[in-house]
Amino acid sequence: MYDAIVVGARVAGSPLAMLLARQGYRVLAVDRTNFPSDTISTHYVHQAGLSRLQAWGLLDAVIATGCPPIRHLNFSYTDIALDGFADPIDGIDAVYCPRRTVLDKILVDAAAESGVEVIERFTVTDLIEEDGRVVGIRGTEGDGAELEFRASIVVGADGANSIVAKKVGAEVYRGSPGGCFVYYSYYSGIEWGMHHRTGFGRQQFASWPTNDGLSLVAVMRPRDQFRDFRANPDAGVQEIVDAIDPKYGEDLRDNATREEQFRPMLYPDNYYRQSFGPGWALVGDAGYHKDPFTGWGITDAFKYAELLSQRIAEGLSGDRPMEEALADYQQSRDEQSNGTYELTTSISELTLTPYYDSVFRAASKSPRYTKRFFGLIAGGIPGEDFFAPENLAELYAEVDLPESDRHLTSA
Ligand SMILES: Cc1cc2nc3c(=O)[nH]c(=O)nc-3n(C[C@H](O)[C@H](O)[C@H](O)COP(=O)(O)OP(=O)(O)OC[C@H]3O[C@@H](n4cnc5c(N)ncnc54)[C@H](O)[C@@H]3O)c2cc1C
Structure with a gap:
Protein backbone atom coordinates (compact mmCIF):
# COMPACT_ATOMS: atom_id res chain seq x y z
CA MET A 1 0.00 0.00 0.00
CA TYR A 44 11.06 26.38 -23.75
CA VAL A 45 11.25 26.81 -19.96
CA HIS A 46 10.53 30.26 -18.53
CA GLN A 47 12.54 31.77 -15.67
CA ALA A 48 9.59 31.03 -13.34
CA GLY A 49 9.90 27.33 -14.26
CA LEU A 50 13.67 27.33 -13.94
CA SER A 51 13.27 28.82 -10.46
CA ARG A 52 11.33 25.69 -9.43
CA LEU A 53 14.14 23.49 -10.78
CA GLN A 54 16.59 25.62 -8.79
CA ALA A 55 14.51 25.29 -5.61
CA TRP A 56 14.51 21.50 -6.05
CA GLY A 57 18.29 21.43 -6.59
CA LEU A 58 18.04 20.35 -10.22
CA LEU A 59 18.86 23.45 -12.29
CA ASP A 60 22.61 22.84 -12.23
CA ALA A 61 22.08 19.35 -13.65
CA VAL A 62 20.08 20.84 -16.54
CA ILE A 63 22.76 23.48 -17.23
CA ALA A 64 25.48 20.80 -17.05
CA THR A 65 23.92 19.06 -20.07
CA GLY A 66 25.39 21.86 -22.20
CA CYS A 67 22.05 23.43 -23.02
CA PRO A 68 23.00 27.05 -23.85
CA PRO A 69 21.75 30.03 -21.83
CA ILE A 70 19.57 32.58 -23.64
CA ARG A 71 19.74 36.18 -22.42
CA HIS A 72 18.05 38.06 -25.24
CA LEU A 73 14.57 37.45 -26.63
CA ASN A 74 13.24 38.67 -30.00
CA PHE A 75 9.46 38.89 -30.25
CA SER A 76 7.48 40.38 -33.11
CA TYR A 77 3.86 40.67 -34.17
CA THR A 78 3.93 41.89 -37.79
CA ASP A 79 5.57 45.34 -37.54
CA ILE A 80 5.62 45.41 -33.71
CA ALA A 81 9.07 44.36 -32.46
CA LEU A 82 9.90 43.74 -28.81
CA ASP A 83 13.35 42.60 -27.87
CA GLY A 84 15.13 42.41 -24.55
CA PHE A 85 15.00 40.28 -21.43
CA ALA A 86 13.22 40.16 -18.09
CA ASP A 87 14.76 41.07 -14.75
CA PRO A 88 16.19 38.03 -12.95
CA ILE A 89 13.70 35.81 -11.12
CA ASP A 90 15.14 34.26 -7.95
CA GLY A 91 18.58 35.17 -9.32
CA ILE A 92 17.96 33.38 -12.63
CA ASP A 93 19.11 35.67 -15.43
CA ALA A 94 18.83 33.28 -18.40
CA VAL A 95 16.41 30.93 -20.08
CA TYR A 96 17.23 27.33 -21.01
CA CYS A 97 15.39 25.09 -23.46
CA PRO A 98 16.60 21.56 -22.67
CA SER A 176 -12.03 26.44 -26.33
CA PRO A 177 -10.95 24.68 -29.53
CA GLY A 178 -7.26 24.50 -30.48
CA GLY A 179 -6.43 27.01 -33.21
CA CYS A 180 -3.29 25.85 -34.96
CA PHE A 181 -0.95 23.14 -36.08
CA VAL A 182 2.79 23.03 -35.54
CA TYR A 183 5.70 21.55 -37.46
CA TYR A 184 9.11 21.61 -35.81
CA SER A 185 12.54 20.05 -36.09
CA TYR A 186 16.19 20.55 -35.13
CA TYR A 187 18.77 22.28 -37.34
CA SER A 188 22.55 22.66 -37.41
CA GLY A 189 24.37 25.53 -39.11
CA ILE A 190 22.31 28.40 -37.70
CA GLU A 191 22.76 30.53 -34.57
CA TRP A 192 19.73 32.77 -34.29
CA GLY A 193 19.23 32.99 -30.54
CA MET A 194 15.62 33.13 -29.41
CA HIS A 195 12.87 34.25 -31.81
CA HIS A 196 9.10 34.26 -31.42
CA ARG A 197 7.88 35.92 -34.60
CA THR A 198 4.27 36.21 -35.75
CA GLY A 199 2.54 37.81 -38.70
CA PHE A 200 2.37 38.69 -42.38
CA GLY A 201 -0.51 36.26 -42.70
CA ARG A 202 -1.70 34.06 -39.82
CA GLN A 203 1.59 32.30 -39.20
CA GLN A 204 4.49 32.13 -36.80
CA PHE A 205 8.03 30.89 -36.58
CA ALA A 206 9.88 30.30 -33.36
CA SER A 207 13.46 29.30 -32.80
CA TRP A 208 15.80 28.72 -29.88
CA PRO A 209 19.07 26.92 -29.24
CA THR A 210 19.03 23.62 -27.39
CA ASN A 211 21.36 20.72 -26.57
CA ASP A 212 23.99 19.30 -28.94
CA GLY A 213 24.60 22.60 -30.78
CA LEU A 214 21.21 22.38 -32.51
CA SER A 215 18.51 25.01 -32.95
CA LEU A 216 14.84 24.20 -32.80
CA VAL A 217 12.79 25.81 -35.57
CA ALA A 218 9.01 25.58 -35.25
CA VAL A 219 6.28 27.00 -37.45
CA MET A 220 2.56 27.42 -36.84
CA ARG A 221 -0.46 28.12 -39.01
CA PRO A 222 -4.23 27.70 -38.54
CA ARG A 223 -5.41 24.10 -38.36
CA ASP A 224 -7.38 24.23 -41.62
CA GLN A 225 -4.09 24.59 -43.55
CA PHE A 226 -2.54 21.44 -42.06
CA ARG A 227 -3.38 19.13 -44.96
CA ASP A 228 -1.84 21.45 -47.57
CA PHE A 229 1.25 22.03 -45.45
CA ARG A 230 1.97 18.31 -45.14
CA ALA A 231 2.66 18.03 -48.87
CA ASN A 232 6.07 19.74 -48.48
CA PRO A 233 6.91 20.83 -44.93
CA ASP A 234 10.48 21.95 -45.73
CA ALA A 235 9.12 24.35 -48.34
CA GLY A 236 6.41 25.45 -45.92
CA VAL A 237 8.91 26.23 -43.15
CA GLN A 238 11.06 28.17 -45.62
CA GLU A 239 8.04 30.11 -46.89
CA ILE A 240 6.98 31.18 -43.39
CA VAL A 241 10.47 32.26 -42.26
CA ASP A 242 10.98 34.14 -45.59
CA ALA A 243 7.67 35.97 -45.14
CA ILE A 244 8.29 37.00 -41.53
CA ASP A 245 12.00 37.83 -41.70
CA PRO A 246 13.79 37.44 -45.07
CA LYS A 247 17.21 37.74 -43.39
CA TYR A 248 16.60 34.57 -41.40
CA GLY A 249 14.93 32.99 -44.43
CA GLU A 250 18.14 33.43 -46.38
CA ASP A 251 20.23 31.96 -43.56
CA LEU A 252 17.88 28.98 -43.33
CA ARG A 253 18.11 28.38 -47.08
CA ASP A 254 21.89 28.80 -47.34
CA ASN A 255 23.28 27.44 -44.10
CA ALA A 256 20.84 25.25 -42.21
CA THR A 257 20.67 21.48 -42.24
CA ARG A 258 17.63 19.77 -40.78
CA GLU A 259 19.06 17.01 -38.57
CA GLU A 260 15.90 15.21 -37.45
CA GLN A 261 12.49 14.28 -38.74
CA PHE A 262 9.66 16.80 -38.47
CA ARG A 263 7.28 16.62 -35.52
CA PRO A 264 3.85 17.67 -36.81
CA MET A 265 0.89 18.18 -34.53
CA LEU A 266 -2.61 19.61 -34.52
CA TYR A 267 -2.80 21.41 -31.20
CA PRO A 268 -5.21 19.93 -28.69
CA THR A 345 -5.98 31.67 -25.82
CA SER A 346 -6.33 35.29 -27.00
CA ILE A 347 -3.08 35.62 -28.93
CA SER A 348 -2.60 32.05 -30.14
CA GLU A 349 -5.04 32.65 -32.99
CA LEU A 350 -2.02 34.29 -34.72
CA THR A 351 -3.70 37.67 -35.06
CA LEU A 352 -3.76 40.48 -32.53
CA THR A 353 -7.06 41.98 -31.44
CA PRO A 354 -7.10 45.82 -31.45
CA TYR A 355 -6.56 45.67 -27.67
CA TYR A 356 -3.42 43.51 -27.79
CA ASP A 357 -2.18 45.44 -30.83
CA SER A 358 -2.33 48.71 -28.89
CA VAL A 359 -0.79 47.23 -25.72
CA PHE A 360 2.12 45.54 -27.52
CA ARG A 361 2.65 48.45 -29.95
CA ALA A 362 2.85 50.92 -27.08
CA ALA A 363 5.06 48.59 -25.00
CA SER A 364 7.50 48.28 -27.93
CA LYS A 365 8.02 52.06 -27.84
CA SER A 366 8.83 52.22 -24.13
CA PRO A 367 12.06 50.62 -22.84
CA ARG A 368 10.47 50.51 -19.37
CA TYR A 369 7.36 48.68 -20.59
CA THR A 370 9.33 46.43 -22.95
CA LYS A 371 11.15 45.20 -19.84
CA ARG A 372 7.81 44.65 -18.14
CA PHE A 373 6.57 42.73 -21.21
CA PHE A 374 9.45 40.29 -20.81
CA GLY A 375 8.72 40.13 -17.08
CA LEU A 376 5.15 39.13 -17.95
CA ILE A 377 6.34 36.47 -20.41
CA ALA A 378 8.90 35.10 -17.90
CA GLY A 379 6.41 34.83 -15.04
CA GLY A 380 7.88 37.67 -12.96
CA ILE A 381 5.09 40.23 -13.46
CA PRO A 382 1.46 39.18 -12.96
CA GLY A 383 -0.93 39.78 -15.87
CA GLU A 384 -3.27 41.77 -13.58
CA ASP A 385 -0.44 44.21 -13.02
CA PHE A 386 0.88 44.39 -16.60
CA PHE A 387 -2.61 44.82 -18.09
CA ALA A 388 -4.04 47.02 -15.29
CA PRO A 389 -5.97 49.82 -17.08
CA GLU A 390 -4.24 52.53 -15.00
CA ASN A 391 -0.80 51.16 -16.00
CA LEU A 392 -1.84 50.99 -19.65
CA ALA A 393 -3.18 54.58 -19.51
CA GLU A 394 0.20 55.69 -18.18
CA LEU A 395 2.01 53.74 -20.92
CA TYR A 396 -0.18 55.18 -23.71
CA ALA A 397 0.48 58.69 -22.43
CA GLU A 398 4.24 58.02 -22.17
CA VAL A 399 4.52 56.90 -25.81
CA ASP A 400 1.88 59.34 -27.07
CA LEU A 401 -0.29 56.64 -28.68
CA PRO A 402 -3.18 58.17 -30.71
CA GLU A 403 -6.32 58.48 -28.57
CA SER A 404 -8.26 56.21 -30.96
CA ASP A 405 -5.78 53.35 -30.31
CA ARG A 406 -5.85 53.54 -26.53
CA HIS A 407 -7.66 50.32 -25.62
CA LEU A 408 -7.71 49.89 -21.87
CA THR A 409 -9.59 46.58 -21.62
CA SER A 410 -9.82 43.48 -23.82
CA ALA A 411 -13.65 43.64 -23.92
C1 LIG B 1 3.83 21.12 -30.04
C2 LIG B 1 3.97 21.46 -28.60
C3 LIG B 1 4.94 22.35 -28.20
C4 LIG B 1 5.08 22.69 -26.85
N1 LIG B 1 6.04 23.56 -26.49
C5 LIG B 1 6.20 23.90 -25.19
C6 LIG B 1 7.23 24.81 -24.79
O1 LIG B 1 8.02 25.31 -25.59
N2 LIG B 1 7.32 25.09 -23.45
C7 LIG B 1 6.45 24.56 -22.53
O2 LIG B 1 6.57 24.88 -21.36
N3 LIG B 1 5.47 23.71 -22.90
C8 LIG B 1 5.33 23.36 -24.19
N4 LIG B 1 4.36 22.48 -24.55
C9 LIG B 1 3.48 21.93 -23.53
C10 LIG B 1 4.20 20.88 -22.69
O3 LIG B 1 4.91 20.00 -23.51
C11 LIG B 1 3.19 20.14 -21.84
O4 LIG B 1 2.42 21.08 -21.12
C12 LIG B 1 3.87 19.19 -20.87
O5 LIG B 1 4.57 18.19 -21.57
C13 LIG B 1 2.85 18.53 -19.96
O6 LIG B 1 3.55 17.66 -19.12
P1 LIG B 1 2.82 16.46 -18.37
O7 LIG B 1 3.86 15.84 -17.49
O8 LIG B 1 1.56 16.95 -17.77
O9 LIG B 1 2.37 15.46 -19.52
P2 LIG B 1 3.21 14.71 -20.64
O10 LIG B 1 4.48 15.40 -20.92
O11 LIG B 1 2.23 14.52 -21.76
O12 LIG B 1 3.56 13.32 -19.99
C14 LIG B 1 2.56 12.38 -19.70
C15 LIG B 1 3.22 11.04 -19.40
O13 LIG B 1 2.18 10.12 -19.03
C16 LIG B 1 2.46 8.87 -19.56
N5 LIG B 1 1.21 8.12 -19.71
C17 LIG B 1 0.14 8.47 -20.45
N6 LIG B 1 -0.83 7.51 -20.36
C18 LIG B 1 -0.33 6.55 -19.54
C19 LIG B 1 -0.83 5.30 -19.08
N7 LIG B 1 -2.06 4.85 -19.44
N8 LIG B 1 -0.06 4.56 -18.26
C20 LIG B 1 1.17 5.00 -17.90
N9 LIG B 1 1.71 6.16 -18.32
C21 LIG B 1 0.96 6.93 -19.12
C22 LIG B 1 3.10 9.17 -20.93
O14 LIG B 1 3.90 8.07 -21.35
C23 LIG B 1 3.92 10.42 -20.62
O15 LIG B 1 5.26 10.10 -20.31
C24 LIG B 1 4.22 22.11 -25.90
C25 LIG B 1 3.24 21.19 -26.28
C26 LIG B 1 3.14 20.87 -27.62
C27 LIG B 1 2.09 19.87 -28.01
Missing part, protein backbone atom coordinates in the same frame (compact mmCIF):
# COMPACT_ATOMS: atom_id res chain seq x y z
CA TYR A 2 1.44 3.37 -1.09
CA ASP A 3 0.57 6.82 0.16
CA ALA A 4 0.40 8.06 -3.44
CA ILE A 5 0.56 6.60 -6.93
CA VAL A 6 1.47 8.97 -9.76
CA VAL A 7 0.57 7.90 -13.31
CA GLY A 8 2.94 9.57 -15.79
CA ALA A 9 6.51 10.56 -14.90
CA ARG A 10 7.40 13.57 -17.02
CA VAL A 11 7.37 17.26 -16.11
CA ALA A 12 4.27 17.09 -13.88
CA GLY A 13 4.50 13.54 -12.50
CA SER A 14 8.15 13.22 -11.53
CA PRO A 15 8.33 16.50 -9.55
CA LEU A 16 5.07 15.66 -7.75
CA ALA A 17 6.31 12.17 -6.83
CA MET A 18 9.74 13.54 -5.84
CA LEU A 19 8.34 16.28 -3.61
CA LEU A 20 6.02 13.85 -1.80
CA ALA A 21 8.83 11.33 -1.30
CA ARG A 22 11.07 14.08 0.07
CA GLN A 23 8.42 14.65 2.74
CA GLY A 24 8.70 11.01 3.75
CA TYR A 25 5.72 9.55 1.88
CA ARG A 26 5.77 6.18 0.13
CA VAL A 27 5.24 6.93 -3.55
CA LEU A 28 4.98 4.84 -6.71
CA ALA A 29 5.38 6.52 -10.12
CA VAL A 30 4.61 4.57 -13.29
CA ASP A 31 4.97 5.50 -16.93
CA ARG A 32 4.20 3.51 -20.04
CA THR A 33 7.36 4.84 -21.66
CA ASN A 34 10.98 4.52 -20.57
CA PHE A 35 13.54 7.27 -20.00
CA PRO A 36 15.32 8.98 -21.65
CA SER A 37 12.68 9.38 -24.32
CA ASP A 38 11.26 12.25 -26.35
CA THR A 39 7.76 13.66 -26.42
CA ILE A 40 6.18 16.33 -28.59
CA SER A 41 7.18 19.65 -27.02
CA THR A 42 9.33 22.60 -28.02
CA HIS A 43 10.61 22.65 -24.39
CA ARG A 99 15.48 18.66 -24.87
CA ARG A 100 12.81 16.57 -23.20
CA THR A 101 15.11 13.56 -23.54
CA VAL A 102 17.43 15.43 -21.15
CA LEU A 103 15.00 17.28 -18.85
CA ASP A 104 12.56 14.44 -18.19
CA LYS A 105 15.40 12.00 -17.46
CA ILE A 106 16.84 14.39 -14.85
CA LEU A 107 13.40 14.67 -13.25
CA VAL A 108 12.63 10.95 -13.16
CA ASP A 109 16.11 10.17 -11.79
CA ALA A 110 15.64 12.83 -9.11
CA ALA A 111 12.34 11.23 -8.15
CA ALA A 112 13.99 7.80 -7.85
CA GLU A 113 16.90 9.26 -5.84
CA SER A 114 14.36 10.84 -3.48
CA GLY A 115 12.91 7.40 -2.73
CA VAL A 116 10.09 7.12 -5.30
CA GLU A 117 9.61 3.60 -6.66
CA VAL A 118 9.59 4.14 -10.41
CA ILE A 119 8.30 1.53 -12.85
CA GLU A 120 8.95 2.34 -16.50
CA ARG A 121 7.09 0.65 -19.37
CA PHE A 122 4.08 0.23 -17.08
CA THR A 123 0.79 1.03 -18.82
CA VAL A 124 -2.18 1.80 -16.60
CA THR A 125 -5.29 0.22 -18.07
CA ASP A 126 -7.81 0.81 -15.28
CA LEU A 127 -8.40 2.25 -11.82
CA ILE A 128 -9.48 0.22 -8.82
CA GLU A 129 -12.54 1.76 -7.18
CA GLU A 130 -14.21 0.77 -3.91
CA ASP A 131 -17.24 2.44 -2.35
CA GLY A 132 -17.08 5.29 -4.85
CA ARG A 133 -13.39 6.00 -4.16
CA VAL A 134 -10.32 5.41 -6.29
CA VAL A 135 -8.01 3.14 -4.28
CA GLY A 136 -5.45 2.01 -6.84
CA ILE A 137 -4.40 1.19 -10.41
CA ARG A 138 -4.34 -1.83 -12.68
CA GLY A 139 -1.94 -2.26 -15.54
CA THR A 140 0.84 -4.19 -17.15
CA GLU A 141 4.60 -3.83 -17.19
CA GLY A 142 5.77 -4.47 -20.74
CA ASP A 143 4.09 -7.69 -21.92
CA GLY A 144 3.74 -9.00 -18.38
CA ALA A 145 0.67 -10.13 -16.48
CA GLU A 146 -1.78 -7.61 -15.07
CA LEU A 147 -0.67 -6.07 -11.77
CA GLU A 148 -2.51 -4.03 -9.15
CA PHE A 149 -1.16 -1.37 -6.78
CA ARG A 150 -3.08 0.47 -4.08
CA ALA A 151 -2.65 3.89 -2.52
CA SER A 152 -4.45 6.57 -0.48
CA ILE A 153 -4.47 8.77 -3.58
CA VAL A 154 -3.93 8.20 -7.31
CA VAL A 155 -2.77 11.20 -9.35
CA GLY A 156 -3.06 11.37 -13.13
CA ALA A 157 0.00 13.17 -14.50
CA ASP A 158 -0.60 11.33 -17.73
CA GLY A 159 -1.02 14.17 -20.20
CA ALA A 160 -3.84 15.49 -22.34
CA ASN A 161 -5.31 12.03 -23.08
CA SER A 162 -5.19 11.08 -19.41
CA ILE A 163 -6.57 7.62 -18.66
CA VAL A 164 -7.12 8.67 -15.05
CA ALA A 165 -9.31 11.59 -16.21
CA LYS A 166 -11.23 9.25 -18.52
CA LYS A 167 -11.81 6.55 -15.93
CA VAL A 168 -13.12 8.97 -13.28
CA GLY A 169 -15.15 10.90 -15.88
CA ALA A 170 -13.45 14.24 -15.13
CA GLU A 171 -15.46 16.94 -16.89
CA VAL A 172 -14.07 19.92 -18.78
CA TYR A 173 -15.57 23.05 -17.15
CA ARG A 174 -13.84 25.68 -19.27
CA GLY A 175 -12.41 25.31 -22.76
CA ASP A 269 -8.04 22.06 -27.33
CA ASN A 270 -7.58 24.46 -24.44
CA TYR A 271 -9.28 23.24 -21.25
CA TYR A 272 -9.60 23.08 -17.49
CA ARG A 273 -10.81 19.68 -16.24
CA GLN A 274 -12.24 18.80 -12.87
CA SER A 275 -8.98 17.86 -11.15
CA PHE A 276 -9.89 16.11 -7.93
CA GLY A 277 -12.41 13.70 -6.46
CA PRO A 278 -12.54 10.87 -3.92
CA GLY A 279 -9.09 9.27 -3.97
CA TRP A 280 -7.85 10.99 -7.14
CA ALA A 281 -6.36 14.17 -8.56
CA LEU A 282 -5.00 15.44 -11.89
CA VAL A 283 -1.90 17.56 -12.53
CA GLY A 284 -0.09 18.95 -15.60
CA ASP A 285 -1.82 18.61 -18.96
CA ALA A 286 -4.14 15.97 -17.53
CA GLY A 287 -5.97 18.71 -15.61
CA TYR A 288 -5.29 21.92 -17.46
CA HIS A 289 -3.91 22.68 -20.90
CA LYS A 290 -3.52 25.69 -23.16
CA ASP A 291 -2.04 26.30 -26.57
CA PRO A 292 1.79 26.05 -26.54
CA PHE A 293 2.05 29.53 -28.18
CA THR A 294 3.23 31.09 -24.90
CA GLY A 295 5.37 28.08 -23.87
CA TRP A 296 3.90 27.77 -20.41
CA GLY A 297 3.06 24.04 -20.19
CA ILE A 298 6.27 22.92 -18.47
CA THR A 299 6.48 25.92 -16.15
CA ASP A 300 2.86 25.42 -15.10
CA ALA A 301 3.39 21.67 -14.68
CA PHE A 302 6.24 22.44 -12.24
CA LYS A 303 4.30 25.13 -10.35
CA TYR A 304 1.14 23.12 -9.86
CA ALA A 305 2.92 19.83 -9.16
CA GLU A 306 4.58 21.63 -6.27
CA LEU A 307 1.27 23.12 -5.14
CA LEU A 308 -0.45 19.72 -5.35
CA SER A 309 2.36 18.03 -3.39
CA GLN A 310 1.76 20.52 -0.54
CA ARG A 311 -1.99 19.94 -0.53
CA ILE A 312 -1.70 16.14 -0.74
CA ALA A 313 0.78 16.21 2.16
CA GLU A 314 -1.76 18.17 4.22
CA GLY A 315 -4.36 15.51 3.45
CA LEU A 316 -2.06 12.53 4.07
CA SER A 317 -0.77 13.94 7.36
CA GLY A 318 -4.30 14.52 8.64
CA ASP A 319 -3.75 18.28 8.98
CA ARG A 320 -6.76 18.82 6.77
CA PRO A 321 -9.44 16.64 5.13
CA MET A 322 -7.96 15.47 1.81
CA GLU A 323 -10.91 16.65 -0.28
CA GLU A 324 -10.75 20.13 1.21
CA ALA A 325 -7.02 20.30 0.49
CA LEU A 326 -7.56 19.11 -3.11
CA ALA A 327 -10.38 21.61 -3.67
CA ASP A 328 -8.02 24.32 -2.50
CA TYR A 329 -5.40 23.06 -5.01
CA GLN A 330 -7.81 23.31 -7.92
CA GLN A 331 -9.08 26.73 -6.90
CA SER A 332 -5.56 28.14 -6.43
CA ARG A 333 -4.35 26.64 -9.71
CA ASP A 334 -7.28 28.15 -11.59
CA GLU A 335 -6.82 31.58 -10.01
CA GLN A 336 -3.07 31.66 -10.53
CA SER A 337 -3.16 30.35 -14.12
CA ASN A 338 -6.10 32.45 -15.30
CA GLY A 339 -3.95 35.30 -16.66
CA THR A 340 -1.69 32.98 -18.66
CA TYR A 341 -4.68 31.04 -19.96
CA GLU A 342 -6.51 34.20 -21.06
CA LEU A 343 -3.45 35.69 -22.73
CA THR A 344 -2.54 32.41 -24.45
